Amino acid sequence: xxxxxxxxxxxxxxxxxEMVKILAERNFPLKKLRLLATARSAGQEISFKDExxxxxxxxPRIFADIDIALFSIGSTPSKEIAPRAVKEGAIVIDNSNAFxxxxxxxxxxxxxxxxxxxxxxxxxxxxxxxxxxxxxAIKPIYDEVGIKRIIVSTYQAVSxxxxxxxxxxxQQVEHYNTGQEMEAVIYPHQIAFNxxxxxxxxxxxxxxxxxxxxxxxxxxxxHDPELLVNATCAxxxxxxxxxxxxxxxxxxxxSLERVRELLHQAAGVxxxxxxxxxxxxxxxxxxxxxxVLVGRLRKDLTHRLGIxxxxxxxxxxxxxxxxxxxxxxxxxxxxLV
Amino acid sequence: xxxxxxxxxxxxxxxxxEMVKILAERNFPLKKLRLLATARSAGQEISFKDExxxxxxxxPRIFADIDIALFSIGSTPSKEIAPRAVKEGAIVIDNSNAFxxxxxxxxxxxxxxxxxxxxxxxxxxxxxxxxxxxxxAIKPIYDEVGIKRIIVSTYQAVSxxxxxxxxxxxQQVEHYNTGQEMEAVIYPHQIAFNxxxxxxxxxxxxxxxxxxxxxxxxxxxxHDPELLVNATCAxxxxxxxxxxxxxxxxxxxxSLERVRELLHQAAGVxxxxxxxxxxxxxxxxxxxxxxVLVGRLRKDLTHRLGIxxxxxxxxxxxxxxxxxxxxxxxxxxxxLV
Numbered sequence: 210x211x212x213x214x215x216x217x218x219x220x221x222x223x224x225x226x227e228m229v230k231i232l233a234e235r236n237f238p239l240k241k242l243r244l245l246a247t248a249r250s251a252g253q254e255i256s257f258k259d260e261x262x263x264x265x266x267x268x269p270r271i272f273a274d275i276d277i278a279l280f281s282i283g284s285t286p287s288k289e290i291a292p293r294a295v296k297e298g299a300i301v302i303d304n305s306n307a308f309x310x311x312x313x314x315x316x317x318x319x320x321x322x323x324x325x326x327x328x329x330x331x332x333x334x335x336x337x338x339x340x341x342x343x344x345x346a347i348k349p350i351y352d353e354v355g356i357k358r359i360i361v362s363t364y365q366a367v368s369x370x371x372x373x374x375x376x377x378x379x380q381q382v383e384h385y386n387t388g389q390e391m392e393a394v395i396y397p398h399q400i401a402f403n404x405x406x407x408x409x410x411x412x413x414x415x416x417x418x419x420x421x422x423x424x425x426x427x428x429x430x431x432h433d434p435e436l437l438v439n440a441t442c443a444x445x446x447x448x449x450x451x452x453x454x455x456x457x458x459x460x461x462x463x464s465l466e467r468v469r470e471l472l473h474q475a476a477g478v479x480x481x482x483x484x485x486x487x488x489x490x491x492x493x494x495x496x497x498x499x500x501v502l503v504g505r506l507r508k509d510l511t512h513r514l515g516i517x518x519x520x521x522x523x524x525x526x527x528x529x530x531x532x533x534x535x536x537x538x539x540x541x542x543x544x545l546v
Numbered sequence: 547x548x549x550x551x552x553x554x555x556x557x558x559x560x561x562x563x564e565m566v567k568i569l570a571e572r573n574f575p576l577k578k579l580r581l582l583a584t585a586r587s588a589g590q591e592i593s594f595k596d597e598x599x600x601x602x603x604x605x606p607r608i609f610a611d612i613d614i615a616l617f618s619i620g621s622t623p624s625k626e627i628a629p630r631a632v633k634e635g636a637i638v639i640d641n642s643n644a645f646x647x648x649x650x651x652x653x654x655x656x657x658x659x660x661x662x663x664x665x666x667x668x669x670x671x672x673x674x675x676x677x678x679x680x681x682x683a684i685k686p687i688y689d690e691v692g693i694k695r696i697i698v699s700t701y702q703a704v705s706x707x708x709x710x711x712x713x714x715x716x717q718q719v720e721h722y723n724t725g726q727e728m729e730a731v732i733y734p735h736q737i738a739f740n741x742x743x744x745x746x747x748x749x750x751x752x753x754x755x756x757x758x759x760x761x762x763x764x765x766x767x768x769h770d771p772e773l774l775v776n777a778t779c780a781x782x783x784x785x786x787x788x789x790x791x792x793x794x795x796x797x798x799x800x801s802l803e804r805v806r807e808l809l810h811q812a813a814g815v816x817x818x819x820x821x822x823x824x825x826x827x828x829x830x831x832x833x834x835x836x837x838v839l840v841g842r843l844r845k846d847l848t849h850r851l852g853i854x855x856x857x858x859x860x861x862x863x864x865x866x867x868x869x870x871x872x873x874x875x876x877x878x879x880x881x882l883v
Contacts, residue, residue: 360697364741364782382722385719402785404701406791407826414844415844417821424847439849441699441856445741446783454699487734493736505778507753510753511774511776519743
């Protein structure tokens with residue numbers, strides 16, 4: 210079996226670190242693993258299986274012997290470095306917002322639109338975390354009866370912001386316990402024991418960029434420029450796992466039984482829906498589960514074609530690192546490298 | 547000026563305690579304040595202004611010299627004791643779910659339907675916390691252009707469950723800090739760093755009773771049996787302040803500017819909506835504010851008549867104790883006692 214040289218770019222970040230763990234867990238066919246980061250992290254070592262791998266600084270020609278580079282370094286550095294990596298010969302799977310809406314860049318969730326990978330011109334974009342878990346859950350319903358409109362409210366974990374945000378929530382609850390003042394640095398307001406209706410920056414129409422991403426990315430992934438997505442995105446004091454309250458308006462009628470059946474059969478989805486026994490999707494469950502958890506299934510009593518769902522996903526894994534590695538696996542399976 | 551004998555029934559609970567504080571803050575015209583509770587709390591003392599008031603046990607004839615009794619003891623005890631209090635001559639303002647949907651009991655949010663108080667036959671019901679803050683915020687829009695459908699996702703604080711739930715969240719974060727196991731007793735699952743899509747008990751159609759309350763109570767308060775309310779209610783690790791992501795579908799078109807203007811003029815509402823300066827409603831802000839905070843105002847991009855709002859209220863005060871005291875004030879102003 211062929212093996213591949215893979216680089217994780219941004220290996221010391223919350224997502225980069227998950228990428229390294231997932232490559233090990235899934236026994237990715239590696240010839241060589243290189244871990245890259247900015248100068249700040251250079252020299253650090255990360256465990257990979259039984260070895261220690263040293264973090265190297267990104268420098269010219271470093272991608273020359275890399276087949277696939279998994280990027281998680283944020284939009285601005287990605288915009289600069291990803292095209293360079295492609296020129297040097299690597300395929301880039303980029304986790305940032307930099308290329309997602311670029312017409313020449315496929316935006317991929319393998320369970321939904323793996324076929325788009327074939328169109329790549331060097332860069333494949335990994336969607337936003339809240340979008341990924343939502344499209345995985347709704348795709349089987351979309352394929353069966355169509356979906357016209359989605360209303361989604363998110364309950365997003367701090368790990369989506371990165372390691373410093375995890376630390377900030379930890380410190381705030383520690384200060385709460387010791388009676389010290391809670392400081393907010395990463396977020397504009399205290400996140401402990403609070404809810405912030407604010408993720409990413411605000412745009413002119415009053416929506417945050419996170420909300421606009423859910424609108425645009427869902428359309429692109431689903432290949433449906435008419436699909437309507439009304440999103441409200443909020444941060445909650447949770448470390449891992451994004452929760453979403455989703456109301457769908459389907460194009461044609463579908464029974465709840467059929468929705469349940471479709472979700473049971475769907476790849477990457479686990480139906481967690483036995484409320485009588487207090488079983489429903491929880492952020493804490495997503496910490497240990499790579500599937501998208503779906504529950505609280507019910508008919509919207511206010512719309513003939515309405516369905517309500519509660520969707521929970523591990524934002525660092527399926528929402529970021531795992532989806533990127535799955536894209537890499539598809540690239541290999543389809544001999545696109 | 548006339549003064550009144552008032553009893554707070556359930557004075558040692560989270561809401562009862564707020565009721566006592568609010569009676570003091572608002573200089574309620576009191577002839578006498580009696581604090582009642584179950585035998586368990588009897589003998590305890592609560593500060594009221596400069597006095598200490600002793601908790602008495604509820605017993606026959608105790609309501610004979612009471613004009614207004616504010617009840618916060620839960621549905622089952624309310625069902626038994628409130629009718630007795632009415633027979634003994636008191637007007638009961640009940641915070642539980644016991645009488646809310648009773649045709650002979652007005653369900654009142656003074657800013658919305660104060661005129662219903664006149665119909666009372668001894669008991670006036672205080673609505674559910676999540677419903678109160680929502681109707682206060684949407685009423686001015688309803689009056690101007692009508693509302694057909696509401697889609698609401700809640701982010702509810704643990705204080706809504708009571709003092710023991712506050713303690714449970716405190717203990718769980720303390721145990722998190724000391725590395726001890728987190729125990730869940732009041733909630734079926736850990737609430738710290740988690741989101742529970744489950745408030746009150748599940749009903750047969752998959753909705754929780756909390757979600758059904760929002761549907762039924764909103765219709766009754768607004769006097770609109772056609773109004774559609776699709777609710778998803780979730781508990782978040784927040785001590786005080788319920789947040790709500792609300793999407794309205796109005797009956798006629800309205801500009802965002804006009805919505806803003808109406809909300810600015812509305813009693814009991816504060817517009818907190820300057821996202822560029824990172825100003826929007828927060829659960830933590832509601833701890834110190836009796837108004838319902840409304841922000842994140844934006845046109846729903848997916849519906850011609852859609853409006854999105856983020857609504858935050860203090861669940862123990864406007865969502866419970868304050869609304870009850872405001873009803874009592876209306877009863878007095880309108881000489882209904």
